[in-house]
Amino acid sequence: MIARLQQVDKVYANGVVALRHLDLDVGEGEFLSLLGPSGCGKSTVLRLVAGLGEVSGGRIEWPNGNGRARGDIGFVFQDPTLMPWATVSANVLLPLKLRGVPGDEGEARAREAIGLVGLDGFERAYPRQLSGGMKMRVSIARALVTRPRLLLMDEPFASLDEITRFKLDNDLLQLWARQRWTVVFVTHSVYESVYLSTRIAVMTARPGRAASEVVIDAPAPRDEAFRTSPLYHEYCRQVSARLAEATRA
């Protein structure tokens, strides 16, 4: 187990109750998706786990380690969130630079991360020269450059076209299979969550809480054969039903 959220509440300063009594365990090495209607507090969960805000009630525990080590977490935002004035290489290098990793070692690790997401040869390009999918790859490389144990992804592919999204889904799964970090992936797509996850937590509408969960017990590697298989469709049907239930409740 990496993290355990117990009875977590989040109330914003304007009085909006984003989360109420949320319980959620994040297991070592799993690919966990948070699925729910928009505004249900999925992103809030990620931000709290990342330490970008304080819980209003309840707590977040880190069983293996003294609290959260910042470097152990990578975060991918919904938008690529790149520095437009910096090259691909400088953008990926940023987390290491902020932590004072020496230049040569940093450069080598940035190159490695850029290679992982398949952007070799684009090190010197500026974000504006890249397509939406490529920018997202840079954003993922930046999250991976610190070699995190936990990767938090906030609807990372929501703004991409379906073809690009399928490609990135597949590449993400391959990376995950090779490197085995833990992923918490926020999405509002039933199909994407079933394709990617080992487990899906379905959340209720605001205030958000984990209503139910579905374990996707499908073999790796997942590929187009899985995407068209009866098993995949059966899971999608099941998850959709759970989501409908959670939204009604």
Add this chain to the structure above:
Amino acid sequence: MSALRRALPPVVIGLAGLVAWELVVRVNAIPYYILPGPLLVLQTLISDWRTLYPSLLVTLAITGAALLVATVAGVLISILFAQSKLIELGLFPYAVILQVTPVVAIAPLIIIWVKNIPLALLICAWIVAFFPIVSNTTLGLNSADHNLVNLFQLYGASRRQVFWHLRLPSAMPYFLGGLRISGGLALIGAVVAEFVAGTGGSQSGLAYRILEAGYTMQIPRMFAALLMITCSGILIFLALTGLSYVILRKWHESAVEREV
């Protein structure tokens, strides 16, 4: 569109205007002390160059110094504003007051208080020039992408790192936009202050040459001095636009050439 084709329309219109001006002056036999034709102005510019050129340098020196001080002080004030909302709220209204008070109205006071005339002129030009830099740079420093701020926070960035690696680069296009406006304003401020001060002797700038030519009915020389001020303003604008392009061309939308 190529640079040449873009430059063509204004050049054609300008030339047509000059030809029309010359014709109007000649056909109506307007005396030179009412309205000199462009050819006479050009002749005067060449014949009076030895008087006008040193004055141009005086005016440009004050403009340049005022712009430099406005840039340094403006950026420092913006950085101070960016440190705390309280400081910004407390001081910004006074920057606005300084900006909206016409410099012609306060120039006489400053000239009385500051005995050193070039310094007094510099202060007047600075008052006019510094506001666009302060207001734009402050806006820029506060406009860093919110998600990027979060990202820096996530990786435990210090205040100083956020400032150098995020806020300052984010503010760069805003600052350069302010600088372009301030360049022209510094020149206007310098000329206005010179008019008020009306200094004579070797220290006199172009505004004094215009006053002097007006008193002695040397209207072509007035026009020649005016032409020099205008050309200086254009050159300052072009130089600052070029600087902005060089700094931003790699990444900012304003400097990117797009093929459709």
